[in-house]
Amino acid sequence: MARHTSSALVPSAWVLLAISTLVALTLGVGLAIFHYQQQSKVILNTGETLFRHISQQLETELLRLYQPPAQALNLLALSDLSSTISLEQRLNYLPQLAQVLVDNPQLNSLYQGWPTGDYLMLRPLRTPSLRTRFNAPSDAVWMVWHIQMDPEASKAVHLFYDQQLQVLEQRELFNDGYDPRQRLWYSQARGSGAQIITTPYIFFSTSEFGTTLARPTTSGSVLGADLTLGQLSHTLAKLQLTAHSQLLLYDPEGTVIAYHDVARILNVAQGTALRLKGFNELGSTLLARLAEDGYNQERLTSMVLEGQRWTLSQSRIDLAGLPETYLAILVPERELLAEAYRIRRHSVWITLIASLVLLPLAWLFITRLTRRRV
Secondary structure, eight states, X not given: OHHHHHHHHHHHXXXXXXXXXXXXXXXXXXXXXXXXXXXXXXXXXXXXXXXXXXXXXXXHHHHHHHHXXXXXXXXXXXXXXXXXXXXXXXXXXXXXXXXXXXXXXXXXXXEEEXXXXXXXXXXXXXXHHHHHHTTOOTTOOEEEEEEEOOSSOOEEEEXXXXXXXXXXXXEEEOOOSOOGGGSHHHHHHHHHSSOEEOOOEEOTTTOOEEXXXXXXXXXXXXXXXXXXXXXXXXXXXXXXXXXXXXEEEEOTTOBEEEESSGGGSEXXXXXXXXXXXXXXXXXXXXXXXXXXXXXXXXXXXXXXXXXXXXXXXXXXXXXXXXXXOEEEEEEEHHHHTHHHHHHHHHHHHHHHHHHHHHHHHHHHXXXXXXXXXX
């Protein structure tokens, strides 16, 4: 009779073990799904805060780019450089100009234009391509470009300097028509009477796209400093949230000022003038679709584009002296929720591993319990 009872208990024990395992797995998977849903809600609900933080961080980066040279221009405006009338007098201020460029590596040139049409630029030759472009001596570190306007004929010269600002070579140039008074940075600064930041344009001497920080002096001359667009695009690249997120700065007409992939914003097609691309010219159907809704708007929304759901933020960059500029951030929700997916996946694996570890222990416990009853 006892033997019959023990044999009846064994199937019951295995049924109990199976039910317990199933319940544990169900609870584990349920908790994993619950945690995933809650984590997803937290991430999506804080999306506005996240994008606002990125916008503020970009403003901070822009201030880091522009404020130091702006302060340097303010100090230079107090010097007597603006009252000089000859190349010999102006070269005495090279150490001050060079120090500004050393302290602000984001700048690729510093210059001053006079009401007479005179012009002085100091450029650091930081790359081999610049040395090649200007056919500079191999040990040249600095290049001066000076134009002296004359009623009969203007005089232009290039001077190359080493690290210690010792002159290496001087070249007389044919003046190809450059007149600072006809440049946008000069007219805008003179017209505003205050420090300005220009919209992007092509730099005359290097054919690079960039923006200029400029301010007038009390004598009527204008100080300027050039910042290439590559610097702004590199800033966007550092702020990129995920592998496939899109970040770009643009003006109210949709012209892209900076993009996390700087190589894609310049239109260099043969037979066309160098210019910046628009939203719909970046080779992205995603951005082309976004352009259909207009540019100068601020919103935080979610939309399905290119077969997947994206979180989109468009906001205006509010920075004193900066032309009307907007920031667009687009992030695939799947990448935005990557942490939630990771938590769900890990929770499921933890549940399975725990079940596999506990299953032999439960089997051993039930087996011993059955033997005792026998």
